[in-house]
Amino acid sequence: MKLIRTALVAVTMLSLLSVPAFAQTKVATVDMKKLFNGYWKTKEAQALLEKSKSDLRKDLKEMADNLEKSQTAYKQLLDQANDPAISADERDKRKAATLDKAKEINSAKQALEQYQRQAESTLADKSQRMSSNLVGEIQKSVAAQAKVGGYVLALNSASAEVVVFSDSSIDITEPVLTHLNAGAPIDVRPSAGPLQTISTNIP
Numbered sequence: 418m419k420l421i422r423t424a425l426v427a428v429t430m431l432s433l434l435s436v437p438a439f440a441q442t443k444v445a446t447v448d449m450k451k452l453f454n455g456y457w458k459t460k461e462a463q464a465l466l467e468k469s470k471s472d473l474r475k476d477l478k479e480m481a482d483n484l485e486k487s488q489t490a491y492k493q494l495l496d497q498a499n500d501p502a503i504s505a506d507e508r509d510k511r512k513a514a515t516l517d518k519a520k521e522i523n524s525a526k527q528a529l530e531q532y533q534r535q536a537e538s539t540l541a542d543k544s545q546r547m548s549s550n551l552v553g554e555i556q557k558s559v560a561a562q563a564k565v566g567g568y569v570l571a572l573n574s575a576s577a578e579v580v581v582f583s584d585s586s587i588d589i590t591e592p593v594l595t596h597l598n599a600g601a602p603i604d605v606r607p608s609a610g611p612l613q614t615i616s617t618n619i620p
Contacts, residue, residue, distance in 0.1 A: 445568040448590040450575035452555050455594050457601035462547040466540065473536045480532065484525045491518040555597065562593045 453459055497503070498511035563571045566589060574588060 442570060443566075443568045444570045444572065445563055445566060445587045445589045446574040447559055447571050447588065447593060448575045449555065449573045451590055452559075452594055452597065453551065456551060456555060456597050458554070458597075459551055462551065466544060466547070469540060469543070473540070477529070477533060477536075480525070480529045484522065484529060487518065487522050487525060491515060491522060494518055555593070558593050558597050559589070562589050562596060565592075 494511055494515040498508050498515055500508070500511075503511075559571050563569075568587075568589070571589065574590075
């Protein structure tokens with residue numbers, strides 16, 4: 418996601434104008450991937466999105482089941498409309514009924530497709546907002562810990578494009594993660610998975 422990639426380029430920059438030379442600049446590194454995956458609010462956000470996806474799956478299944486019933490009824494009407502055992506007038510009535518049922522089925526299909534598109538779009542927007550808020554909170558925590566350590570710059574060690582080499586002694590990931598998860602209401606177990614936008618696909 419563009420927002421996260423941009424945020425990871427330089428997580429926290431404190432003013433360098435007061436520093437006479439870059440050699441005197443105190444720089445730290447931080448693993449944004451570990452922070453994002455290990456933050457308890459990330460896990461909470463993922464759980465909320467999964468709940469939303471589960472509810473939407475139920476709605477979609479109900480719509481799909483109703484559509485299947487309508488298709489079954491349509492086939493029965495079609496068979497009856499072609500039954501030579503009934504009168505011509507009755508066959509005409511059945512044919513008219515099949516046309517109405519066909520329109521009903523087409524409308525149901527369109528409603529199902531539209532609902533799924535809107536659901537995926539809504540979940541994607543929700544995921545975007547959640548990820549943006551989480552990154553913002555992590556940035557603030559990094560800034561706070563950087564100030565405590567006297568650092569004027571914090572670089573993301575999880576991005577090869579930003580950091581080519583770093584000394585582990587200047588890494589402040591753990592104190593930042595501890596700060597973020599202080600008082601977390603759920604069990605916090607950092608994940609080693611990749612940093613990414615929370616998935617919103619509905620199988």
